[in-house]
Amino acid sequence: MIHYKVLYAAIVSCVAIAQVSQGEEKSVLNLGEDIAIPLVHIKAGQFEMGRSSEGAFVGALLSHGEQADWATEGPVRKVAISKGFFIGKFKITCEQFCAFLNSTEGAEKHVNINDYSWIEKRNGKYHPKEGKGTFPINVVHWEGATEFCQWASKASGRTVRLPTEAEWEYVARGVEGRQYPWGAKGTSSWTSHLGAAVDAFPENKTPEGVVGMVDLVVGEWCSDYYGVRYIPKDRMDPQGPSRDQLPVKSDLKWLATVEGEYHVQRGRMKRSNWSTTSRSFGDRVGDDAGIYGFRIVAELVGKDNSP
Numbered sequence: 001m002i003h004y005k006v007l008y009a010a011i012v013s014c015v016a017i018a019q020v021s022q023g024e025e026k027s028v029l030n031l032g033e034d035i036a037i038p039l040v041h042i043k044a045g046q047f048e049m050g051r052s053s054e055g056a057f058v059g060a061l062l063s064h065g066e067q068a069d070w071a072t073e074g075p076v077r078k079v080a081i082s083k084g085f086f087i088g089k090f091k092i093t094c095e096q097f098c099a100f101l102n103s104t105e106g107a108e109k110h111v112n113i114n115d116y117s118w119i120e121k122r123n124g125k126y127h128p129k130e131g132k133g134t135f136p137i138n139v140v141h142w143e144g145a146t147e148f149c150q151w152a153s154k155a156s157g158r159t160v161r162l163p164t165e166a167e168w169e170y171v172a173r174g175v176e177g178r179q180y181p182w183g184a185k186g187t188s189s190w191t192s193h194l195g196a197a198v199d200a201f202p203e204n205k206t207p208e209g210v211v212g213m214v215d216l217v218v219g220e221w222c223s224d225y226y227g228v229r230y231i232p233k234d235r236m237d238p239q240g241p242s243r244d245q246l247p248v249k250s251d252l253k254w255l256a257t258v259e260g261e262y263h264v265q266r267g268r269m270k271r272s273n274w275s276t277t278s279r280s281f282g283d284r285v286g287d288d289a290g291i292y293g294f295r296i297v298a299e300l301v302g303k304d305n306s307p
Contacts, residue, residue, distance in 0.1 A: 026039070026041075026086065026301075027039050027040070027041065027086070029086075029088075029152065029156050029158065029160065029296070029298050030156060031096075031099070031152055031155040031156055032155055033099055035096055035099055037088055037089075037090075037092075037096065037152075037296065038088070038089040038090070039086035039087065039088060039089060039298055040086065040087055040088075040089050040208050040209050040210050041084060041085075041086055041208075042081075042084055042085055042086070042087055042167075042170070042171055042208060042210075043084045044080075044081050044082055044083050044084045045080075045081055045170070045175055046078060046079065046080045046081070046175065047078075047079060047081075047169075047170050047173060047174065047175045047177070048076060048077070048078055048079070048177055049076070049077060049078075049079040049166060049169055049170075049173075049230070049238075049277075050073045050074045050075065050076040050077060050230060050277055051070055051073040051074060051076065051275060051277040052070070052074060052076055053070045053071040053072075053073065053074045053075075053252065069278060069279075071229075071250075071252055071255045072228050072229065072255070072279055073275075073277045073278065073279060074229065074230060075229065075230055075232055075251070077230065077232055077234075077235055078235060079166050079170070079235050079236075079238055080235060080236050080237065081166065081167060081170050081237060082236065082237050083237075083300065084300055085167065085297050085298070085299055085300055086297065086298040086299075086300065087163060087167070087171055087210060087295060087296070087297050087298075088210075088295035088296045088297070089209060089210060089211055090136075090198035090199060090211050090212060090295065091136035091137070091198050091212055091218065091220065091293050091294065091295045092136065092137055092145075092148065092293065092294055092295060092296065093128075093133065093134050093135065093136060093137065093197075093198055094118050094119045094128035094129075094132050094133055094134075094135050094136070094137050094138075095128050095133040095134065096137075097111075097119070097126075097137040097140065097148065098119055098125075098126040098127055098128060100147075100148045100151050100152075101119075101126040102125050102126055103151070104147070104151065107126065109141075109143075109144070110140060110141055110143065110144025110147055110148075111126075111137075111139050111140050111141065111144055111285070112139050112141070112284070112285040112286070112287065113139065114139060114285070114286075114287045114288070114289070114290065115287070115290075116138065116139065116288075116289060116290025116291075117129075117138065117139040117290060118132040118135045118136075118137070118138050118139075118195070118290070119132070119137065119139070134197040134198055134199065135195055135196065135197055135198070136195075136198050136212075136215075136218045136293040137293050137294075138195070138217065138218045138290040138291060138292060138293050139285045139289070139290055139292060140221075140285065140292055140293060140294065141283070141284045141285055141292070142221050142263045142282070142283050142284070142292075143284075145162055145221045145294040146161075146162060146223075148294075148296075149161045149162060149296055152296060156298075158298050158299070158301065159298065159299040160296050160297070160298050160299075161223060161296070161297050161299070162221055162222055162223040162294060162296065162297065163220075163222055163223065163295070163296075163297045164222060164223050164224055164237075164238060164239055164240065165222040165223075165224040165238070165240055165264045165266065165279070166237070166238040167222075167297065168213075168220065168222050168266045168267075169266070169276060169277065171206060171208070171210055171213065172206065172210075172213045172214075172266070172267070172276040173276040173277065174206065174207065178276055179275050179276060180214060180275075180276065181204065181205065181206045181210070181213045181214055181276060182203060182204060182205060182206070187203040187204065188203070189201050189203045189204075190203055190204035190214065191204060191212075191214065191215050191216045191217075191269070192216065192217075193216045193217065194217075195217045195218065198211065198212055199211060199212075213266075213267050213276075214267055214269055214274070214276075215267055215268055215269065216268070216269050217268070217290070217291060218267075218268065218290075218291055218292070218293040219265040219266060219267050219268030219280060219291055219292065219293065220265065220266050220267045220268075220293055220294050220295055221263060221264070221265055221292065221293070221294040222240075222263065222264040222265070222266055223239070223240070223263075223264075224238075224239065224240025224241070224263065224264045225240050225241050225242070225243060225245075225246055225261060225262070225263060225264075226240075226258060226262040226263055226264045226279075226281035227240065227241045227245070227246070227247070227248025227258075228247075228248055228250050228255060228256070228257055228258045229248055229249075229250045229251060229252070229255070231245070231248065240264065243261065246260075246261060247259050247260070258281065260283075261283070262281040262282060262283050263281065263282065263283055264279060264280075264281055265279075265280040265281055265282055265291075265292065266278070266279060266280070268280060268291055
């Protein structure tokens with residue numbers, strides 16, 4: 001005779017195990033060939049995006065242009081991220097990106113193997129240089145980063161893409177408006193001017209556990225076109241300016257307009273006044289740069305239970 005209490009307990013246990021397994025699966029992006037990208041769940045919410053440019057012009061005159069960067073970080077506005085998402089715990093590594101390159105036709109158009117590159121091509125295949133397998137990819141064009149996301153989407157069966165600029169800042173800054181991903185300047189171990197493995201500085205993380213969002217060497221591509229100023233009304237899940245809106249004219253008469261179709265780069269510390277609001281831009285990697293990397297976003301499937 002079946003003991004129904006025992007049977008019920010067994011069913012509950014199986015359901016719990018299945019739920020844990022499903023949760024673990026969502027928090028890891030499996031791409032086959034032993035490639036597993038750990039993810040961090042980010043809840044929906046609102047935050048203040050940008051930094052005030054008040055006094056930036058005077059500051060620029062006194063600091064040889066350094067303070068003028070603040071002018072490109074506004075106008076400050078309240079932004080809503082309406083749906084949660086998963087973001088890569090780390091930047092994409094050289095090893096992971098080489099797996100993509102070696103399975104893609106015309107791979108050479110996605111990277112620039114220059115003197116600063118941490119990957120190389122040998123016998124027709126791409127490989128990380130010795131000891132650089134877990135370093136972030138640092139010579140990927142913006143288009144190459146988006147192509148990696150498409151490849152990862154097919155391999156995983158999930159929707160993978162670059163973060164928007166607003167999502168990137170939301171993760172790095174948080175609703176409390178942190179200057180650094182970890183909070184204040186107090187951490188003693190956060191990056192290296194020589195570059196390092198993506199997990200080398202665990203103190204350099206957000207409260208949710210996203211690691212390495214500030215780096216002295218490698219920045220991170222976002223999906224947005226770059227405008228020298230934000231579009232004030234772009235407040236709900238901002239996507240940045242459309243191609244037709246380029247170039248974005250500045251409301252600060254003294255701030256020069258950036259002509260051309262560039263994309264946003266975030267997270268590379270160039271100066272002492274760096275903040276989670278700091279921005280840069282680019283498109284393709286030149287022969288004199290090894291600063292272009294990225295991390296991925298995996299969209300949530302089904303209902304978002306974020307508050």
